[in-house]
Amino acid sequence: MIELEAGPEVEPSQAEAFRQEVRAFLAANLTKELADAPRTSLLISEIPQQEWHRILAAKGWATPSWPVEFGGTGWSAEQHQVFEEELSRANAPPLSAFLEMIGPVLYTYGTEAQISRHLAPLREGEILWCQGYSEPGSGSDLASLRTRAVRDGDDYVVNGQKIWTTYAHQADWMFALVRTSTEGRPQAGISFLLIDMTTPGITIRPIRSIDGLHHLNEVFFSDVRVPVDNLVGAENAGWTIAKFLLEHERSGVGSLLTLKGQLDRVRAVADAAFDLTDPGQAREHGAIDYALCECEITLQALDAFNQRQAALSVRRAVHPAGPSMMKLAVTEVQQKIAELGVRALGIDALRDQSALVENYRPELMRGPPGGALVMLHYLFGRAFTILGGTSEIQRNLIFRSVGASASAP
CATH class of the missing domain: 2.40.110.10 (Butyryl-CoA Dehydrogenase, subunit A, domain 2)
Known part of the structure; x- marks a missing residue:
């Protein structure tokens, strides 16, 4: 199995210079159409996803987490963090989640012929x-x-x-x-x-x-x-590969930066939905905002956990329960954010606007701006604690892993 080595440390001034480089790239290449492409947890259409993938690939930035010999960037953990932050800030389209599943499988377990045939088209966004x-x-x-x-x-x-x-x-x-x-x-x-x-x-x-x-x-x-x-x-021998892939899938379900964007959308919907001069509506708005703050604190804690896992990976000391712990925690806070969005929408949550979103007709959407996407995220989000292994399965895996660690000499 190929282990990714930690990249060089980046001085604060270097990190800031890299941030400005990423921002300049986004300003030059991320069009309004790509940034505004409708999405819930996924992009509604694969067309903007693949267009953005090819733009990143031309820069060599489509697969930064891959080993350098297979098209990775060799960035430090801090550079990875800056890159993800700036993509989230600019509302860049997410790439296919399968990129970080089948890619590592191919370069870890694939034959030379399989790597030669499949890895470059995957990395370049051609398939x-x-x-x-x-x-x-x-x-x-x-x-x-x-x-x-x-x-x-x-x-x-x-x-x-x-x-x-x-x-x-x-x-x-x-x-x-x-x-x-x-x-x-x-x-x-x-x-x-x-x-x-x-x-x-x-x-x-x-x-x-x-x-x-x-x-x-x-x-x-x-x-x-x-x-x-x-x-x-x-x-x-596919079960071993399946477990390896599932670790990548569970780690990738519900990006923290994507969740932060969804939280900000729910907060904006709530701000638009309530008349704060009405005491009753002001109280409900305050309760929702308080709960969103709790979710934001949870996301910050999960981000710290992620950074700890990254630091441990340098020493090859990542706890085997880490992916299950992240998958469990992230999907549950994901659903809580979505539920708060529905609570903020009130009567507007009853409106079916999926066809307008699928065909991208924002001018025909009703209710608070962004409300349709909040509702769709809530509906499909019921699956997040099931896909990639149910929450019940994750708890069992965590228990077994922690139990094995506790009993180890």
């Missing part, structure tokens, strides 16, 4: 990926998955179904877990495959989620032939 993990009846209990891949000469023949597959209808490739053996423990018979989404036998059906938008899908595989060369790692 989109989706994740084939969950199945009907196999979500939190991922080891029970039933999609089969049977070896037939130089191919695997894949049959089965995946569900809740984000952006499968737009993706060029899928990284998927498939069952290649029924011998022994369920985890021991799982393999990790890369699947070209244009392969015959793949059917994609849309799922409209509770927010009214289309970003989820069902994916069906009927005698889909996948070259054996697309196997990542050894056959039946």
Whole structure:
């Protein structure tokens, strides 16, 4: 496994110079259309995401956390922090979450041929990926998955179904877990495959989620032939890779800077929604603002925890429960912020404006500015404590990890 080394320390004057460099780049390259692209926790459309990805890639800034030999920047932790702060301040579009999932898998476990074929197009924003993990009846209990891949000469023949597959209808490739053996423990018979989404036998059906938008899908595989060369790692060793990827997914669910932006949006909606000359409305506004301050304090504490984890990683001393702890805490405060947004919207929370958001018609949206996105974030946000492993699963993982550490000599 490749470990990222800490970059050089940056003096305060150097950090400020780097901040000015990032700001100048954003001023020259981040258009109003990209900054205003509608989003909840995700961008509503992949078009501005990929456009911004290609702009960053041309500068060499699309994958700053990757090792330098694979296109990373070699920045220090402070430079990473400055970069993220400035992107958040400018409201730059977030890049695909899968970038930091399949990328590390490829450069850690992939063959030279897989790295050569896939890593550069991923880094440059030329292709989109989706994740084939969950199945009907196999979500939190991922080891029970039933999609089969049977070896037939130089191919695997894949049959089965995946569900809740984000952006499968737009993706060029899928990284998927498939069952290649029924011998022994369920985890021991799982393999990790890369699947070209244009392969015959793949059917994609849309799922409209509770927010009214289309970003989820069902994916069906009927005698889909996948070259054996697309196997990542050894056959039946996919569970190890899956756990490695899930650590990246859990760490990436709900960026703290993205959450700070969502908190600011809810605060702006609340400020616009209440008449502070009315004592009753002023009291309700004060209660919401107090709760938002509590959320902001939580985000600051989580940011300190993140920085501690980064410092520990330099000494290869990160606690194994760290990703689960972050995933649990971040998703719960994410939902609390969204609930406060609904409370601030009041009667306007009943209005369905998803179609206007999807087609980006802000002039037709009703209620306080930003209210439609607050509502959509609340609706899809109910899934945040489920996707990437439920909160209950995270608590179990934390308990086991802490228990193992406590009993270690």
